[in-house]
Structure formats: structure tokens, C-alpha cells
Amino acid sequence: MLRIRKAPMLAGALLILVFPWIASRVPAISHYPDLMVFAGVYALITIGLSLLMGYAGQISLGHAAFFGIGAYVSGVLTTQYGVNAWLAMLLGALAAAVVAVAIGAPSLKLRGHYLAMATLAFGIIINIVFREEARWTGGPDGMVGISGLTVFGYALDSAGKYYYLVWGIVAAVFLFTVNLIQSPTGRALRAIHASEAASAAMGIPIARYKVIVFTFSAVLAALAGSLYAHYMNFINPATFDLFFSIKLIIMIALGGMHSIWGAIIGAIIVAFLSLEWLHYFEEFEIVVYGAVLLLVTIFLPEGLSGAPAKLMARMRR
Amino acid sequence: MAAESVNDPILEIEELVMAFGGLTALMNINLRVPRGKIKAVIGPNGAGKTTLFNIITGVFPPTEGLIRFNGQAISDRKPHQIAELGISRTFQTVELFNSMTALENVMTGRHLRIRSPFFGCGLALPSLRRQEKSLKQEAMALLDFIGLAAKSEIMAGALPLGERKILEIGRALATEPQLVCLDEPAAGLNETETETAAHLIQAIRQNGITVLLVEHDMKMIMDISDEITVLNYGEKIAEGTPKEIQRNPLVIEAYLGQGGGFEIG
Numbered sequence: 152m153l154r155i156r157k158a159p160m161l162a163g164a165l166l167i168l169v170f171p172w173i174a175s176r177v178p179a180i181s182h183y184p185d186l187m188v189f190a191g192v193y194a195l196i197t198i199g200l201s202l203l204m205g206y207a208g209q210i211s212l213g214h215a216a217f218f219g220i221g222a223y224v225s226g227v228l229t230t231q232y233g234v235n236a237w238l239a240m241l242l243g244a245l246a247a248a249v250v251a252v253a254i255g256a257p258s259l260k261l262r263g264h265y266l267a268m269a270t271l272a273f274g275i276i277i278n279i280v281f282r283e284e285a286r287w288t289g290g291p292d293g294m295v296g297i298s299g300l301t302v303f304g305y306a307l308d309s310a311g312k313y314y315y316l317v318w319g320i321v322a323a324v325f326l327f328t329v330n331l332i333q334s335p336t337g338r339a340l341r342a343i344h345a346s347e348a349a350s351a352a353m354g355i356p357i358a359r360y361k362v363i364v365f366t367f368s369a370v371l372a373a374l375a376g377s378l379y380a381h382y383m384n385f386i387n388p389a390t391f392d393l394f395f396s397i398k399l400i401i402m403i404a405l406g407g408m409h410s411i412w413g414a415i416i417g418a419i420i421v422a423f424l425s426l427e428w429l430h431y432f433e434e435f436e437i438v439v440y441g442a443v444l445l446l447v448t449i450f451l452p453e454g455l456s457g458a459p460a461k462l463m464a465r466m467r468r
Numbered sequence: 469m470a471a472e473s474v475n476d477p478i479l480e481i482e483e484l485v486m487a488f489g490g491l492t493a494l495m496n497i498n499l500r501v502p503r504g505k506i507k508a509v510i511g512p513n514g515a516g517k518t519t520l521f522n523i524i525t526g527v528f529p530p531t532e533g534l535i536r537f538n539g540q541a542i543s544d545r546k547p548h549q550i551a552e553l554g555i556s557r558t559f560q561t562v563e564l565f566n567s568m569t570a571l572e573n574v575m576t577g578r579h580l581r582i583r584s585p586f587f588g589c590g591l592a593l594p595s596l597r598r599q600e601k602s603l604k605q606e607a608m609a610l611l612d613f614i615g616l617a618a619k620s621e622i623m624a625g626a627l628p629l630g631e632r633k634i635l636e637i638g639r640a641l642a643t644e645p646q647l648v649c650l651d652e653p654a655a656g657l658n659e660t661e662t663e664t665a666a667h668l669i670q671a672i673r674q675n676g677i678t679v680l681l682v683e684h685d686m687k688m689i690m691d692i693s694d695e696i697t698v699l700n701y702g703e704k705i706a707e708g709t710p711k712e713i714q715r716n717p718l719v720i721e722a723y724l725g726q727g728g729g730f731e732i733g
Contacts, residue, residue, distance in 0.1 A: 336590075347641075351546070355548055
């Protein structure tokens with residue numbers, strides 16, 4: 152029976168809770184809560200993406216675009232139309248959902264990796280839109296002046312405060328997803344992954360489930376985009392390019408495709424790699440990612456979340 | 469449409485043609501499956517038996533012809549819609565959910581009979597938790613019926629072939645079908661296992677479920693079938709009771725070649 156244990160969940164929550172306090176005592180890592188905000192934003196996307204890849208068996212190469220849709224809808228609506236930031240966030244998610252259904256419905260009816268191709272093309276097109284529609288998006292230079300977020304008049308104006316907003320949302324989404332996996336819906340998804348022919352014979356509408364999961368993952372990516380825009384106060388198209396979509400896949404592969412835990416761990420590691428640890432490599436950064444992906448697929452096909460079980464098996468031998 | 473009566477066949481196939489490019493797999497097949505009976509379709513390898521199953525269950529649409537289930541045309545339906553109507557199946561090459569336990573396999577078979585709203589599932593609503601509990605009991609009862617209750621927590625992929633075949637039948641029954649299509653339930657099984665499968669199929673009929681059976685094991689076919697249809701090279705060459713089929717010269721020729729003097733069964 153698929154069970155996700157409560158103890159590691161509590162331990163993880165506690166660690167997230169006290170981390171800013173620990174970081175503030177250690178000068179060398181005092182800026183880590185800022186990095187963790189980005190890690191949290193990435194984790195929101197990877198949770199949805201791992202559900203799509205690990206449970207529905209589909210690959211998306213265009214999630215940077217949904218991330219961008221959230222960010223730009225929030226950015227444009229709040230700066231140019233004076234829309235409330237939370238309402239804009241909701242509208243961004245809605246826009247992503249509509250687009251996801253439009254792309255997903257036709258390509259997920261087909262067997263095979265048509266979704267990967269459709270999302271790859273879609274991601275590139277959206278990125279061109281971000282660059283070219285300068286009236287709204289500011290073009291390649293991006294847009295500035297996106298306001299911060301306030302909760303009931305309380306401004307989340309520091310990394311420490313924003314950290315708790317982002318990770319609070321990650322925790323809620325994590326719980327939702329864990330419930331989902333252990334529910335009839337999760338069972339249907341695992342069944343589809345195991346055998347499409349048999350799932351259909353059991354009356355499971357395969358295409359519908361795939362579209363639902365894809366849409367859910369797109370909505371989460373848009374939500375992450377809005378959070379990103381309001382934190383950075385600035386967005387430009389380069390953040391939402393194909394390379395970021397691939398980075399998301401690396402996060403999933405690194406953490407472990409079949410594990411929601413893995414999605415979060417992968418997001419945190421890649422966030423720290425790309426924002427802190429790999430600066431030394433400069434333009435060779437991409438080579439390091441390639442090497443990481445290669446090593447993980449060869450030696451840890453289950454990702455880091457599968458590593459403990461593998462280690463145990465080896466020790467027993 | 470007239471009310472369905474006990475005497476109407478549950479499944480009717482009329483002038484069915486299935487061509488894959490230039491290859492005609494099935495040629496003008498007419499078939500009636502009587503309600504509440506065990507109907508067998510036999511024939512040498514490549515006769516088109518599995519193709520017939522795939523068309524009935526909506527895996528691909530027929531090139532020509534009509535299929536009616538309870539008097540309703542179903543040839544243009546998708547597999548999951550066919551399952552919803554009350555036709556379930558097993559596969560020649562066992563298609564279990566290997567990474568799930570025997571119990572979970574049967575629980576998945578009850579997907580049509582339960583509610584699974586996306587947000588309700590994510591929020592773990594109490595009503596869905598209660599449903600999950602009773603679902604588990606129903607699935608255990610079914611495992612008990614097929615004699616695999618003791619294996620409920622074992623991964624389907626780790627069971628021996630005989631039990632995998634039985635489990636697949638159990639999963640098909642979990643959908644509460646009116647008609648269940650079994651594709652070679654005895655293939656690869658030893659004598660005892662085959663007997664277990666035969667008993668199970670008879671028990672299914674006793675529960676009022678119609679069985680359509682494709683099989684190579686002649687002893688099993690002759691023992692349990694009410695009616696047999698013989699296919700050869702995509703064409704129907706004979707139909708009748710087991711006794712009639714055993715004496716039919718066309719059938720003997722198809723199986724043993726001209727001049728074969730053996731009796732089947």
C-alpha cells in the first residue's frame with residue numbers, strides 16, 4: 152500500500168520553520184532564506200511536474216512558459232491596470248489553466264510523448280510573445296516596478312517574511328498532493344502509468360486524467376510565477392526560457408520522479424546550485440547540469456529520494 | 469427499443485470486417501453471445517480471436533459491421549466507455565498493475581463504482597475516506613471469492629502466473645460487468661491451475677455474468693462452454709455445442725489438416 156509517513160513530514164516542516172532563525176545566527180549563510188524563497192518557488196512547480204511525470208507518465212518541456220504566464224499576468228495587471236495582486240495571481244492561474252487545457256486536450260488524446268513536443272513548441276512561442284509584445288511586457292528588457300505583496304495590510308517586505316508565505320503555500324500544496332496520491336485519483340494515475348490498456352478496460356478515462364494533472368501542474372507553475380514576480384519586483388523573458396524548462400526536468404530527475412519529497416529536494420538543490428554554488432563555473436554552468444543529469448540517470452535512476460533504499464539494499468548484500 | 473428480455477442475446481455482432489491495411493483479420497463475422505452462458509471462441513493461432521476481443525472492447529473500431537450490446541450499438545465507443553456499459557476483459561499477456569498490490573488492483577477495478585473528485589481527493593474529504601474503507605472491504609470480499617485473499621498485500625508483479633491470471637479475472641469482475649471477455653485464461657497454466665480457472669469461470673456464470681472466452685485448452689473449452697464458435701483465417705467455420713463442434717469435419721480439418729482422424733477433446 153502506498154503510504155507517505157507522517158514523521159518525516161513533521162520533521163521537514165519543523166526544519167523549514169526554524170531555518171531562517173538558524174540562518175540568521177550563522178553569518179556565512181545569513182542570505183540563505185533569500186535563496187530558499189527561490190527554492191520554494193521552484194518546488195511549487197516541481198511538485199506539479201513530478202505528479203505529471205512520475206504518476207501520469209508525461210513530460211512537459213514548457214513549464215517555464217506557465218511560470219512566465221503567472222509572472223506576466225501578475226506583473227501587467229498590477230502595474231498597468233491597478234488590479235489587486237491576489238486577484239491578479241488568481242487570474243494568472245486561470246489563464247494558465249485555460250492554456251493548459253487547450254494544449255493538453257488534443258495532445259494527450261494521443262499515445263506517446265506528443266505533450267512533450269507540444270509544450271516544447273508552446274514554450275518557445277510564449278517566450279517570443281514575452282519578448283515582442285513590448286507594450287505590455289517591456290520586451291527583452293523586462294518590466295520593473297512590480298509591487299510587493301501584503302497580507303491584510305501587513306507588507307511582506309523582507310526575505311524572511313516572504314519565505315514563510317512561499318513555504319506556507321508549498322506546505323499546503325504538498326499536503327494536497329500527498330492526499331491526492333493516496334486517494335482514488337492517485338490510484339487511477341498509478342494504474343494509467345502501469346498499463347494504459349488495462350486502465351481503460353477498468354473504465355478509467357485516461358485522457359481526462361492526464362489533462363487534469365497537466366492543468367493542475369500548469370496552475371501551480373503560474374502561481375509560482377506570480378510569487379516570483381512580486382518577490383523580485385522585476386521580470387524579464389530570459390527567466391522563462393527553454394533552459395529553465397529543462398532545469399525543472401533536472402530538478403525532478405535529481406530528486407526522484409516518483410516522489411513528491413524528491414520534487415522538493417531537487418528544487419532546493421538546483422536553486423542553490425544555480426544561484427550560489429555554480430557561479431564559479433560561469434558559462435560552463437550548463438555543462439555541470441548536463442553532468443549531473445547524466446550521473447543521476449546512470450547511478451541513481453530513482454533520484455536522491457530513492458538513494459536510501461538503494462544504499463540499504465547494497466549493504467544487505 | 470424493446471425492453472431487453474432474458475432470451476435476447478447480450479452481444480450481437482453482425483457482418484464484422486476488420487482489415488489492417490491489406491490484411492483482413494476478420495471477414496464477415498456474425499456472432500451472438502447468449503445471456504448468462506459461457507460462449508467460447510476457438511481457432512488456430514492467427515484466426516483473429518484476440519482481434520475480435522479488441523474490437524468488442526473498443527481498442528480499435530471495426531472496418532465494417534455492427535456490434536450491439538443489450539441492443540445498443542457500441543462500435544464507436546472508447547474502451548473506458550465500453551467498460552462503463554458493462555463489458556470487462558482480461559488480456560492474453562496479463563496486464564496487471566504490477567507495482568500495485570493484489571488488493572489495489574481489485575480496488576482500481578472498482579473505479580467506475582466510486583466517486584473520485586479531484587479537489588475532494590486532494591482535501592481528503594471525510595466522505596471519501598469512508599468510501600475508501602468500504603471499497604477496501606468490497607475488494608477483500610472479491611479476493612476471497614477468487615481465492616486470493618491471503619495474497620492481498622503482495623505486489624501483483626510478484627505473484628506466479630497462475631495467480632496473476634486469476635487476479636486479472638478478479639479485477640475484471642470488480643467493475644461489476646454483465647459480460648466478461650477472457651482472453652486465454654488458461655494459457656501457460658498447469659493442470660491444477662487450469663482446473664482452478666475453470667471452476668472460477670463456472671462460478672462467474674452462476675453469478676449471472678455472461679462469459680465470452682477465447683482459449684486453446686480444448687479440455688477446458690469442452691468441459692465448461694455452453695456454445696462454441698470456431699474461427700479460421702478470420703472466418704467463422706462452425707458454431708454449436710461442444711458435442712457438435714467435436715464432430716464437425718471442418719473443425720477437425722482446420723485443426724489437424726485434411727485427413728486427420730483424431731477427435732478433439
